[in-house]
Amino acid sequence: MANSKNNQKPVEELSYEEALAELEATVASLEDEQNPLEEAMKLYERGQALVTRCGALLDAAQLKVQNLAGESIVEFEEESE
DSSP states (O other), X not given: OOSOGGGXXXXXGOXXXXXXXXXXXXXXXXXXXXXXXXXXXXXXHHXXXXXXXXXXXXXXXXXXXXXXXXXXXXXXXXXXX
16 A cells, blocks of 8 residues: 555545545555455554545535525436436
8 A cells, every 4th residue: 555554644624626636545555455354454454444524524624515505405316217
């Protein structure tokens, strides 16, 4: 993985874009590399924390949009063909 443990920011300090980019790199590392079990587990745990961070940031953004839009927000409906 590009980031070594020594220079990784705490997950709680990452922006959405940073967390998503690191998550993508983590997934690629787990899929493509032959990691020792201990390293793979550390990558998996960090990945789970990144997923949680991204979800929390998306939830916060959705709440902010809903608060700004008030009652005028319209649910997206996918058209079926």
